[in-house]
Amino acid sequence: MKLDQIFSVSLIYATFRSATPIIYAALCAAITQQADILNIGTEGIMLTGAFTAVAVSYMSGSWLMGILVAMAAGFVMAGIMALAHIRYKAEICAIGMGINLFALAITKFMLNVIFGTSGTFSDPAICPIPRVHLPFLEKIPVLNQIFNNWTITEWFVIVLIIIITFLFYKTRWGLRLRAVGQFPMAAQTAGINVNAMKYQAILISGLIGGLAGAHLSLGYSQMFTENMTSNRGFMGVAAMYFGGAHPVLTAIGCLVFGFADSIGARLQAYGVPSQFVLLMPYVVTVVVLSVSMISKQISEKKKKSSLAYVKSL
Template sequence: MMQLSDVLSYTLVHATLRSTAPILLATIAAVISKQANIINMGIEGIMLFGAYTGYVVGYFTRSWVAGVLASVAVGTLLGMLVGCAHLKFKAHILVVGFAVNMLALAMTRFMLQQIFGVSGALVLPDPVSLPTIHIAALESSPVLSSLFSDYCFMEPIAILLVIALWLVLYKTSVGLHLRSVGLNEPSAMTAGIDIGRNKFMAITLSGLFAGLAGAYLSMGYSTMFVENMTNGRGYMALAAMNFGSGNPLFAMGGALIFGFMDSIGARLQSFGFPSQFVLMIPYVTTVVVLTIAMVSARRKEKAMILKQYRDGEKTVQTS
């Protein structure tokens, strides 16, 4: 019989970071496009394409670098496709995003059947996987080695990328341009910022990171490819982005919550909870967290309006 302390122990930190990483990478993709005021639904599909490409290319070239590069290339191309369809040909962004998702589902299934003759899951013998960072100095202590050692290198990189993205968005002129395009297009245009180029760049980068997230999913998080293996993670990333209202650092908080619930769920399963309820946990959490975030945002807004109103009254009285 397992104890509750087995569920909530120090090993949870590692598990949480592991299951956060794919959502976090996708969250970066969501945040970048959101800053240009584009909701890129296609992240889910691009991730799936990235996962497939990375896994297969990695297997055939025997090199994880090639796999990751291929995923990123495919992601970037798809991002450009989405950008082209949306910006040049004025297709509705949700339609494009959703079409990409459907395309990814059908096409990966098609390629699994045609190339490997399997349906469902593709488990290749001896697949390549992303290297992990093993710190030998910590081997003596199980607690420390669980906390700091044996991470896939993508997991710390994802966190660093979020911080870097925050710096770029809020501390550089490139980020300022991008944000101003998203906040107020006419003003940005007046200031001489190329709107089309900024938006296209945002969507392309968003595709790039979604591809990277896919590569991590099939080569780091697990070492196989399963049909629809993203399983709504792209949508969760969009929810995390919403939770942080576009700010990468707050969005990371959202992604961490989902990752945490995901890893807790995996442990509760061994407690005898029905697996379906365990699988529900991250989705329910997402909706609840989104609601709480919106309620608190509203409260803040109301307080601000009230404050403005009172300040206004004061000035009227004094004058």
């Protein structure tokens, strides 16, 4: 086993490529978390978007139409969550798990009904998300390996991180969203419609979750496989906790998952047992969650000690 072949320049792009679907999922969870809503249903929203994107792309021959309809499907799934949680006071974790199970069942059923197959659907008629080729990078081998031939949605996720960061911390809407999440009674007293803000957060997260699924099935691959999200939605939630729902820090957490996945895939080529490779992302998930929880406990202790010191003065 040669380490230089595993830790090569191409590993940088491989890490980002593997992390991109998780980044979308994490941003989906981060938006609702700012409103103090844990979006466990990210996995189901992604899976629904992945199937819808493939089906529409196959039937229409348009990758853009596939993405738009996938986002609409994610919007509908998120709407169900929002209605159940906000209007009918259902426990958000319970309704989120219900959405995940429903998405798993309905995509499997529709795969059989529409395409007459089970397991996997792949066809040359599926129109994938195009890749952006930059000819001037061909003269710079290192940059060519890292930045050339990215899909449009891989470039867009960077733009989306910037946009959401700006919305969270530089706009009145973001201030109100964070106020609703941290101080709902104070926000209501200030005249903010708390329920309306929560609806907006969940529905916007549905759009991003649908986009995450579309990227997974049309950008990351060119097919649909039953349960193809493979817990990426849950990894996104874990990364969101790691980053404290901050878009940039959350994306960094996702890169950790992408790095583990890319390293695992390369190790498998050198005879490392597949069971160990498949285990790596879940081990990383546990480690990331543990680190984030410990950090949160330490920060809370510091706050309590500071408050006690202030009171003693």
